[in-house]
Amino acid sequence: MSKKTTYLLWILLVVVIGTILHWYLCCSVCYTDKNCITTTNNEAVTPETKNPTLLPFSIKDDNGSLSFSVNESFNFKKSTFSIHDSISTSINNGIAMIKEYLDTNGNKQINITGYYTNDEVNNSAFPNLGHARANAVKNYMTFKGISSKLINTNGQLYNDLIADNNHILYGPLSFDMITKTQDSSKDEELLKTACDRIKEEPLMLYFKTGQASINLTKQQRQKFADISACVDKLNVKVHVVGHTDNTGTPENNLKLGQERADFVKNYLIHNGILPTNITTISEGQNKPIADNNTDEGRAKNRRIEITIN
Structure with a gap:
């Protein structure tokens, strides 16, 4: 057998082995899987589109x-x-x-x-x-x-x-x-209990200097939902009180407390509480709940109290 013939036989053998491996590793999988879809290089795969949901x-x-x-x-x-x-x-x-x-x-x-x-x-x-x-x-x-x-x-x-x-x-x-039903009456009693709890433990928001947004915790969000329900079901009003620390003059702090209270009022309105159901007031630096001589105490005094009455 000539060298040329031997060379051609080796090429043929490589082609056969490559074809067998390709079938075993690729094509046989699709052949046995009914969900397998193959495309040629000239075919584009169209992504599945879903119609928008419409709930009447x-x-x-x-x-x-x-x-x-x-x-x-x-x-x-x-x-x-x-x-x-x-x-x-x-x-x-x-x-x-x-x-x-x-x-x-x-x-x-x-x-x-x-x-x-x-x-x-x-x-x-x-x-x-x-x-x-x-x-x-x-x-x-x-x-x-x-x-x-x-x-x-x-x-x-x-x-x-x-x-x-x-x-x-x-x-x-x-x-x-x-x-x-009787269950409805129980729900009303639970709401009254939640409303009484808000009066005892108002929703407290703390402000940093120049803060222009409000981010509520999970617990604060639930308290807000309770406040909204109290307004709807019991005809109560939301009372927003602004407080500051003692940095600056009492006059400026009274103004600052009112600005923060009005800021929170707008936030409540944006979330669906009517303006007629909200009152605001500023106490300025007059009612601290912590020591103004420490950074931690001043941070606690820079607060908004949201309650109902």
């Missing part, structure tokens, strides 16, 4: 005659709790129907559950973004004449929500008409 504005009383549904709802942008766009005539007609039903059925209430997803940022004062959205819709219904005493709000995680290309969520809410 729908409410029904299983123990009564109310039944309303329309294929639209209150919409929100991702990571926000302000209602997006204007409210349609159909939804307003539904709210008018709900108001009439509540006016003629004194033992009924509405539960509004707002939904949110894990990838959203909660920039509200509520424990979660869903609760804040439910509260925004509650405020709109109150504006349309439904008593806030008849509306309960809460939030719930719902990761199946899909926004559109403009990051808008369509109707991330559900509505239920319920009948007052």
Whole structure:
């Protein structure tokens, strides 16, 4: 056998071995896997697209005659709790129907559950973004004449929500008409207890010099939700008191305390508490709770107390 022939045979052998290895390592896997999809270099893989979720504005009383549904709802942008766009005539007609039903059925209430997803940022004062959205819709219904005493709000995680290309969520809410029961009375007693606790232990916010934002802890968010519910259900007012340390003159500190109280008032308004339900006052440096001779003590005295009365 000539050297040329031997050389050609070796080339052929390499090609055969390479083909066998390619089949064993690659093609055989796809051949046995029905879910395996292969593409050529000229084929583009089209990503899967999902339609935006649409939860309609729908409410029904299983123990009564109310039944309303329309294929639209209150919409929100991702990571926000302000209602997006204007409210349609159909939804307003539904709210008018709900108001009439509540006016003629004194033992009924509405539960509004707002939904949110894990990838959203909660920039509200509520424990979660869903609760804040439910509260925004509650405020709109109150504006349309439904008593806030008849509306309960809460939030719930719902990761199946899909926004559109403009990051808008369509109707991330559900509505239920319920009948007052003994459990409802228990809930009212629990709320009264929570309101009494707030009077004894106000929500405290501490400020650094020049601070222009408020970041609440988990416990503070829950206390804020309780304050909001106390205002809605018991007709109490929110009282915001500004305090300072003794750095500077008493006159300037009185002004500074008022500025901080007004700043917090605007924050509360942004989170759904009506301006008419908020009063503000400054105590300046007059009511310290710690020693102004230490940095730690002065930090505790630079505070805002939010309570109800």
